[in-house]
Amino acid sequence: MPRPVKCRKVCHFPNVLEFLPSDDNEKKAPIVLSVDEYETIRLLDKKGYSQEQCAVSMQIARTTVQRIYEIARKKIADALIDGYPLRIEGGDIRICNGQSNNCNLGGCYKQEIYQKYAAKKGECTMRVAVTYENGQIFQHFGHTETFKIYDVQEGKVVHSEVVDTNGNGHGALAGVLNALNADVLICGGIGGGAQTALAAAGIKLFGGVSGNADEAVEAFMKGTLDYNADVKCSHHEHNHGEGHTCGMHGCGSHSCH
Known part of the structure:
Protein backbone atom coordinates (compact mmCIF):
# COMPACT_ATOMS: atom_id res chain seq x y z
CA MET A 1 0.00 0.00 0.00
CA PRO A 2 1.56 3.36 -1.02
CA ARG A 3 2.52 5.86 1.64
CA PRO A 4 0.03 8.77 1.85
CA VAL A 5 1.26 12.04 0.36
CA LYS A 6 2.44 14.53 2.97
CA CYS A 7 0.90 17.97 2.64
CA ARG A 8 3.24 20.66 1.36
CA LYS A 9 3.06 24.03 3.13
CA VAL A 10 2.94 27.03 0.80
CA CYS A 11 3.27 30.62 1.95
CA HIS A 12 0.48 31.97 -0.23
CA PHE A 13 -1.55 31.19 -3.30
CA PRO A 14 -0.29 32.39 -6.72
CA ASN A 15 -1.53 35.81 -7.83
CA VAL A 16 -1.68 34.72 -11.48
CA LEU A 17 -3.14 31.31 -12.32
CA GLU A 18 -2.85 31.08 -16.09
CA PHE A 19 -0.34 32.06 -18.78
CA LEU A 20 -1.31 31.96 -22.45
CA PRO A 21 0.85 32.19 -25.59
CA SER A 22 0.04 35.29 -27.64
CA ASP A 23 -0.65 33.11 -30.69
CA ASP A 24 -3.06 30.56 -29.23
CA ASN A 25 -4.85 29.68 -32.44
CA GLU A 26 -4.31 25.95 -31.98
CA LYS A 27 -6.05 26.00 -28.57
CA LYS A 28 -3.62 23.51 -27.08
CA ALA A 29 -4.51 21.80 -23.83
CA PRO A 30 -2.76 23.60 -20.96
CA ILE A 31 0.13 22.17 -19.01
CA VAL A 32 -0.91 22.08 -15.35
CA LEU A 33 1.60 23.17 -12.72
CA SER A 34 0.47 22.22 -9.21
CA VAL A 35 0.64 24.83 -6.44
CA ASP A 36 3.38 22.93 -4.60
CA GLU A 37 5.40 22.78 -7.83
CA TYR A 38 4.90 26.53 -8.21
CA GLU A 39 6.11 27.02 -4.62
CA THR A 40 9.43 25.26 -5.29
CA ILE A 41 10.00 27.57 -8.28
CA ARG A 42 9.13 30.62 -6.15
CA LEU A 43 11.41 29.65 -3.28
CA LEU A 44 14.39 28.24 -5.21
CA ASP A 45 14.47 30.44 -8.32
CA LYS A 46 12.80 33.66 -7.12
CA LYS A 47 13.80 33.79 -3.44
CA GLY A 48 17.16 32.06 -3.88
CA TYR A 49 16.63 29.43 -1.18
CA SER A 50 18.73 26.29 -1.05
CA GLN A 51 16.93 22.97 -1.35
CA GLU A 52 17.41 22.47 2.38
CA GLN A 53 15.82 25.84 3.16
CA CYS A 54 12.97 25.11 0.74
CA ALA A 55 12.37 21.77 2.47
CA VAL A 56 12.19 23.50 5.87
CA SER A 57 9.75 26.11 4.56
CA MET A 58 7.47 23.55 2.88
CA GLN A 59 7.92 21.04 5.76
CA ILE A 60 8.88 18.13 3.51
CA ALA A 61 12.05 16.17 2.81
CA ARG A 62 14.83 17.67 0.69
CA THR A 63 14.58 14.71 -1.71
CA THR A 64 10.88 15.52 -2.16
CA VAL A 65 11.75 19.15 -2.94
CA GLN A 66 14.27 18.00 -5.53
CA ARG A 67 11.73 15.72 -7.21
CA ILE A 68 8.94 18.36 -7.23
CA TYR A 69 11.35 21.02 -8.54
CA GLU A 70 12.57 18.84 -11.41
CA ILE A 71 8.97 18.14 -12.47
CA ALA A 72 8.10 21.85 -12.26
CA ARG A 73 11.10 22.92 -14.34
CA LYS A 74 10.27 20.34 -17.03
CA LYS A 75 6.65 21.56 -17.25
CA ILE A 76 7.71 25.21 -17.54
CA ALA A 77 10.28 24.32 -20.22
CA ASP A 78 7.66 22.42 -22.22
CA ALA A 79 5.24 25.36 -22.00
CA LEU A 80 7.85 27.93 -23.08
CA ILE A 81 9.51 25.94 -25.85
CA ASP A 82 6.46 24.25 -27.35
CA GLY A 83 4.05 27.17 -26.83
CA TYR A 84 1.56 25.52 -24.50
CA PRO A 85 -0.68 27.43 -22.07
CA LEU A 86 0.42 27.03 -18.45
CA ARG A 87 -2.16 26.76 -15.67
CA ILE A 88 -1.49 26.62 -11.92
CA GLU A 89 -3.91 24.54 -9.85
CA GLY A 90 -4.23 21.54 -7.57
CA GLY A 91 -1.69 19.82 -5.37
CA ASP A 92 -1.50 18.38 -1.87
CA ILE A 93 -1.01 21.69 -0.09
CA ARG A 94 -2.02 23.75 2.90
CA ILE A 95 -1.84 27.53 3.13
CA CYS A 96 0.53 28.76 5.85
CA ASN A 97 -1.14 30.63 8.70
CA GLY A 98 2.06 31.65 10.49
CA GLN A 99 1.71 28.96 13.14
CA SER A 100 5.03 27.27 12.36
CA ASN A 101 8.11 28.51 14.21
CA ASN A 102 10.23 28.09 11.07
CA CYS A 103 7.67 29.86 8.89
CA ASN A 104 9.49 31.61 6.04
CA LEU A 105 12.74 30.89 7.91
CA GLY A 106 11.94 33.66 10.38
CA GLY A 107 10.25 37.04 10.08
CA CYS A 108 6.94 35.91 8.56
CA TYR A 109 4.35 38.69 8.77
CA LYS A 110 1.66 36.10 9.51
CA GLN A 111 3.36 34.83 12.68
CA GLU A 112 2.58 37.97 14.67
CA ILE A 113 -1.00 38.00 13.41
CA GLY A 223 -29.46 34.92 7.73
CA THR A 224 -30.66 37.72 5.45
CA LEU A 225 -27.37 38.77 3.81
CA ASP A 226 -27.77 39.45 0.08
CA TYR A 227 -24.71 37.95 -1.62
CA ASN A 228 -23.70 36.44 -4.95
CA ALA A 229 -22.62 32.79 -4.79
CA ASP A 230 -21.17 33.06 -8.33
CA VAL A 231 -19.28 36.31 -7.80
CA LYS A 232 -16.51 37.12 -10.26
CA CYS A 233 -13.98 39.92 -10.14
CA SER A 234 -13.93 42.03 -13.29
CA HIS A 235 -10.67 43.84 -12.41
CA HIS A 236 -8.32 41.07 -13.46
CA GLU A 237 -7.94 37.42 -14.50
CA HIS A 238 -9.69 35.64 -17.35
CA ASN A 239 -12.30 33.62 -15.48
CA HIS A 240 -9.48 31.57 -14.00
CA GLY A 241 -11.81 30.18 -11.39
CA GLU A 242 -14.25 28.71 -13.90
CA GLY A 243 -14.16 24.96 -14.03
CA HIS A 244 -11.37 24.55 -11.47
CA THR A 245 -12.21 26.67 -8.46
CA CYS A 246 -11.96 23.55 -6.30
CA GLY A 247 -8.94 22.02 -8.00
CA MET A 248 -7.30 21.88 -4.59
CA HIS A 249 -7.44 18.65 -2.59
CA GLY A 250 -8.02 20.87 0.44
CA CYS A 251 -11.47 21.85 -0.87
CA GLY A 252 -12.89 18.56 0.28
CA SER A 253 -12.17 16.07 3.02
CA HIS A 254 -8.53 15.49 2.07
CA SER A 255 -6.18 15.42 5.04
CA CYS A 256 -4.27 18.44 3.76
CA HIS A 257 -7.17 20.68 4.73
Whole structure:
Protein backbone atom coordinates (compact mmCIF):
# COMPACT_ATOMS: atom_id res chain seq x y z
CA MET A 1 0.00 0.00 0.00
CA PRO A 2 1.56 3.36 -1.02
CA ARG A 3 2.52 5.86 1.64
CA PRO A 4 0.03 8.77 1.85
CA VAL A 5 1.26 12.04 0.36
CA LYS A 6 2.44 14.53 2.97
CA CYS A 7 0.90 17.97 2.64
CA ARG A 8 3.24 20.66 1.36
CA LYS A 9 3.06 24.03 3.13
CA VAL A 10 2.94 27.03 0.80
CA CYS A 11 3.27 30.62 1.95
CA HIS A 12 0.48 31.97 -0.23
CA PHE A 13 -1.55 31.19 -3.30
CA PRO A 14 -0.29 32.39 -6.72
CA ASN A 15 -1.53 35.81 -7.83
CA VAL A 16 -1.68 34.72 -11.48
CA LEU A 17 -3.14 31.31 -12.32
CA GLU A 18 -2.85 31.08 -16.09
CA PHE A 19 -0.34 32.06 -18.78
CA LEU A 20 -1.31 31.96 -22.45
CA PRO A 21 0.85 32.19 -25.59
CA SER A 22 0.04 35.29 -27.64
CA ASP A 23 -0.65 33.11 -30.69
CA ASP A 24 -3.06 30.56 -29.23
CA ASN A 25 -4.85 29.68 -32.44
CA GLU A 26 -4.31 25.95 -31.98
CA LYS A 27 -6.05 26.00 -28.57
CA LYS A 28 -3.62 23.51 -27.08
CA ALA A 29 -4.51 21.80 -23.83
CA PRO A 30 -2.76 23.60 -20.96
CA ILE A 31 0.13 22.17 -19.01
CA VAL A 32 -0.91 22.08 -15.35
CA LEU A 33 1.60 23.17 -12.72
CA SER A 34 0.47 22.22 -9.21
CA VAL A 35 0.64 24.83 -6.44
CA ASP A 36 3.38 22.93 -4.60
CA GLU A 37 5.40 22.78 -7.83
CA TYR A 38 4.90 26.53 -8.21
CA GLU A 39 6.11 27.02 -4.62
CA THR A 40 9.43 25.26 -5.29
CA ILE A 41 10.00 27.57 -8.28
CA ARG A 42 9.13 30.62 -6.15
CA LEU A 43 11.41 29.65 -3.28
CA LEU A 44 14.39 28.24 -5.21
CA ASP A 45 14.47 30.44 -8.32
CA LYS A 46 12.80 33.66 -7.12
CA LYS A 47 13.80 33.79 -3.44
CA GLY A 48 17.16 32.06 -3.88
CA TYR A 49 16.63 29.43 -1.18
CA SER A 50 18.73 26.29 -1.05
CA GLN A 51 16.93 22.97 -1.35
CA GLU A 52 17.41 22.47 2.38
CA GLN A 53 15.82 25.84 3.16
CA CYS A 54 12.97 25.11 0.74
CA ALA A 55 12.37 21.77 2.47
CA VAL A 56 12.19 23.50 5.87
CA SER A 57 9.75 26.11 4.56
CA MET A 58 7.47 23.55 2.88
CA GLN A 59 7.92 21.04 5.76
CA ILE A 60 8.88 18.13 3.51
CA ALA A 61 12.05 16.17 2.81
CA ARG A 62 14.83 17.67 0.69
CA THR A 63 14.58 14.71 -1.71
CA THR A 64 10.88 15.52 -2.16
CA VAL A 65 11.75 19.15 -2.94
CA GLN A 66 14.27 18.00 -5.53
CA ARG A 67 11.73 15.72 -7.21
CA ILE A 68 8.94 18.36 -7.23
CA TYR A 69 11.35 21.02 -8.54
CA GLU A 70 12.57 18.84 -11.41
CA ILE A 71 8.97 18.14 -12.47
CA ALA A 72 8.10 21.85 -12.26
CA ARG A 73 11.10 22.92 -14.34
CA LYS A 74 10.27 20.34 -17.03
CA LYS A 75 6.65 21.56 -17.25
CA ILE A 76 7.71 25.21 -17.54
CA ALA A 77 10.28 24.32 -20.22
CA ASP A 78 7.66 22.42 -22.22
CA ALA A 79 5.24 25.36 -22.00
CA LEU A 80 7.85 27.93 -23.08
CA ILE A 81 9.51 25.94 -25.85
CA ASP A 82 6.46 24.25 -27.35
CA GLY A 83 4.05 27.17 -26.83
CA TYR A 84 1.56 25.52 -24.50
CA PRO A 85 -0.68 27.43 -22.07
CA LEU A 86 0.42 27.03 -18.45
CA ARG A 87 -2.16 26.76 -15.67
CA ILE A 88 -1.49 26.62 -11.92
CA GLU A 89 -3.91 24.54 -9.85
CA GLY A 90 -4.23 21.54 -7.57
CA GLY A 91 -1.69 19.82 -5.37
CA ASP A 92 -1.50 18.38 -1.87
CA ILE A 93 -1.01 21.69 -0.09
CA ARG A 94 -2.02 23.75 2.90
CA ILE A 95 -1.84 27.53 3.13
CA CYS A 96 0.53 28.76 5.85
CA ASN A 97 -1.14 30.63 8.70
CA GLY A 98 2.06 31.65 10.49
CA GLN A 99 1.71 28.96 13.14
CA SER A 100 5.03 27.27 12.36
CA ASN A 101 8.11 28.51 14.21
CA ASN A 102 10.23 28.09 11.07
CA CYS A 103 7.67 29.86 8.89
CA ASN A 104 9.49 31.61 6.04
CA LEU A 105 12.74 30.89 7.91
CA GLY A 106 11.94 33.66 10.38
CA GLY A 107 10.25 37.04 10.08
CA CYS A 108 6.94 35.91 8.56
CA TYR A 109 4.35 38.69 8.77
CA LYS A 110 1.66 36.10 9.51
CA GLN A 111 3.36 34.83 12.68
CA GLU A 112 2.58 37.97 14.67
CA ILE A 113 -1.00 38.00 13.41
CA TYR A 114 -1.53 34.33 14.28
CA GLN A 115 -0.02 34.64 17.76
CA LYS A 116 -2.24 37.62 18.54
CA TYR A 117 -5.55 36.41 17.15
CA ALA A 118 -5.33 32.69 17.95
CA ALA A 119 -5.25 33.57 21.63
CA LYS A 120 -8.20 35.94 21.36
CA LYS A 121 -10.62 33.58 19.68
CA GLY A 122 -12.69 31.33 21.94
CA GLU A 123 -13.90 27.86 21.00
CA CYS A 124 -17.51 28.98 20.53
CA THR A 125 -16.64 32.10 18.56
CA MET A 126 -17.23 32.60 14.85
CA ARG A 127 -14.87 35.15 13.32
CA VAL A 128 -16.22 37.11 10.35
CA ALA A 129 -13.85 39.21 8.23
CA VAL A 130 -14.98 42.00 5.91
CA THR A 131 -12.95 43.87 3.29
CA TYR A 132 -13.11 47.35 4.77
CA GLU A 133 -12.68 51.02 3.90
CA ASN A 134 -14.27 54.00 5.69
CA GLY A 135 -17.11 51.96 7.14
CA GLN A 136 -18.00 50.37 3.79
CA ILE A 137 -17.29 46.98 2.22
CA PHE A 138 -14.27 47.48 -0.04
CA GLN A 139 -15.15 46.18 -3.49
CA HIS A 140 -11.91 44.57 -4.72
CA PHE A 141 -10.63 41.82 -2.44
CA GLY A 142 -7.12 41.72 -3.91
CA HIS A 143 -6.50 45.41 -3.20
CA THR A 144 -8.01 45.69 0.25
CA GLU A 145 -5.71 47.43 2.74
CA THR A 146 -7.73 46.53 5.84
CA PHE A 147 -10.10 43.89 7.11
CA LYS A 148 -12.62 44.51 9.84
CA ILE A 149 -13.03 41.39 11.92
CA TYR A 150 -16.06 40.59 14.06
CA ASP A 151 -16.17 37.92 16.77
CA VAL A 152 -19.68 36.51 16.95
CA GLN A 153 -21.09 34.49 19.85
CA GLU A 154 -24.71 33.32 20.07
CA GLY A 155 -25.74 35.63 17.24
CA LYS A 156 -24.16 38.77 18.72
CA VAL A 157 -20.96 40.67 17.94
CA VAL A 158 -18.84 40.58 21.10
CA HIS A 159 -15.73 42.22 19.66
CA SER A 160 -14.65 43.98 16.47
CA GLU A 161 -11.52 45.71 15.24
CA VAL A 162 -9.82 46.83 12.04
CA VAL A 163 -6.68 44.93 10.97
CA ASP A 164 -4.09 46.12 8.44
CA THR A 165 -3.21 43.67 5.64
CA ASN A 166 0.45 44.67 5.76
CA GLY A 167 0.48 45.60 2.09
CA ASN A 168 -0.30 42.08 0.86
CA GLY A 169 -2.68 41.45 -1.99
CA HIS A 170 -4.53 38.77 -3.94
CA GLY A 171 -3.33 35.23 -3.11
CA ALA A 172 -1.42 36.31 0.01
CA LEU A 173 -4.57 37.71 1.63
CA ALA A 174 -5.98 34.22 2.13
CA GLY A 175 -2.96 33.55 4.33
CA VAL A 176 -3.66 36.72 6.30
CA LEU A 177 -7.25 35.62 6.88
CA ASN A 178 -6.03 32.16 7.84
CA ALA A 179 -3.63 33.70 10.36
CA LEU A 180 -6.53 35.77 11.72
CA ASN A 181 -8.45 32.52 12.31
CA ALA A 182 -11.29 33.85 10.15
CA ASP A 183 -14.20 31.48 9.49
CA VAL A 184 -16.11 33.69 7.04
CA LEU A 185 -15.23 36.42 4.54
CA ILE A 186 -17.72 39.04 3.33
CA CYS A 187 -16.49 41.08 0.37
CA GLY A 188 -17.37 42.65 -2.97
CA GLY A 189 -15.57 41.41 -6.09
CA ILE A 190 -13.07 38.57 -5.81
CA GLY A 191 -11.10 36.67 -8.44
CA GLY A 192 -11.03 32.93 -9.06
CA GLY A 193 -7.52 32.48 -7.67
CA ALA A 194 -8.41 34.12 -4.37
CA GLN A 195 -11.59 32.04 -4.16
CA THR A 196 -9.54 28.87 -4.57
CA ALA A 197 -7.09 30.02 -1.91
CA LEU A 198 -9.93 30.72 0.52
CA ALA A 199 -11.42 27.29 -0.13
CA ALA A 200 -8.03 25.69 0.54
CA ALA A 201 -7.85 27.61 3.84
CA GLY A 202 -11.38 26.52 4.82
CA ILE A 203 -12.81 30.04 4.84
CA LYS A 204 -16.43 30.40 3.68
CA LEU A 205 -16.99 33.15 1.13
CA PHE A 206 -19.92 35.56 0.84
CA GLY A 207 -19.01 37.73 -2.16
CA GLY A 208 -20.75 40.35 -4.24
CA VAL A 209 -21.82 42.32 -1.15
CA SER A 210 -21.79 46.12 -0.97
CA GLY A 211 -22.75 48.81 1.51
CA ASN A 212 -22.11 49.34 5.21
CA ALA A 213 -19.84 46.67 6.75
CA ASP A 214 -21.53 46.58 10.17
CA GLU A 215 -24.98 46.25 8.60
CA ALA A 216 -23.76 43.42 6.37
CA VAL A 217 -22.51 41.48 9.38
CA GLU A 218 -25.83 42.04 11.16
CA ALA A 219 -27.65 40.70 8.09
CA PHE A 220 -25.27 37.71 7.97
CA MET A 221 -26.06 36.85 11.59
CA LYS A 222 -29.80 37.06 10.85
CA GLY A 223 -29.46 34.92 7.73
CA THR A 224 -30.66 37.72 5.45
CA LEU A 225 -27.37 38.77 3.81
CA ASP A 226 -27.77 39.45 0.08
CA TYR A 227 -24.71 37.95 -1.62
CA ASN A 228 -23.70 36.44 -4.95
CA ALA A 229 -22.62 32.79 -4.79
CA ASP A 230 -21.17 33.06 -8.33
CA VAL A 231 -19.28 36.31 -7.80
CA LYS A 232 -16.51 37.12 -10.26
CA CYS A 233 -13.98 39.92 -10.14
CA SER A 234 -13.93 42.03 -13.29
CA HIS A 235 -10.67 43.84 -12.41
CA HIS A 236 -8.32 41.07 -13.46
CA GLU A 237 -7.94 37.42 -14.50
CA HIS A 238 -9.69 35.64 -17.35
CA ASN A 239 -12.30 33.62 -15.48
CA HIS A 240 -9.48 31.57 -14.00
CA GLY A 241 -11.81 30.18 -11.39
CA GLU A 242 -14.25 28.71 -13.90
CA GLY A 243 -14.16 24.96 -14.03
CA HIS A 244 -11.37 24.55 -11.47
CA THR A 245 -12.21 26.67 -8.46
CA CYS A 246 -11.96 23.55 -6.30
CA GLY A 247 -8.94 22.02 -8.00
CA MET A 248 -7.30 21.88 -4.59
CA HIS A 249 -7.44 18.65 -2.59
CA GLY A 250 -8.02 20.87 0.44
CA CYS A 251 -11.47 21.85 -0.87
CA GLY A 252 -12.89 18.56 0.28
CA SER A 253 -12.17 16.07 3.02
CA HIS A 254 -8.53 15.49 2.07
CA SER A 255 -6.18 15.42 5.04
CA CYS A 256 -4.27 18.44 3.76
CA HIS A 257 -7.17 20.68 4.73
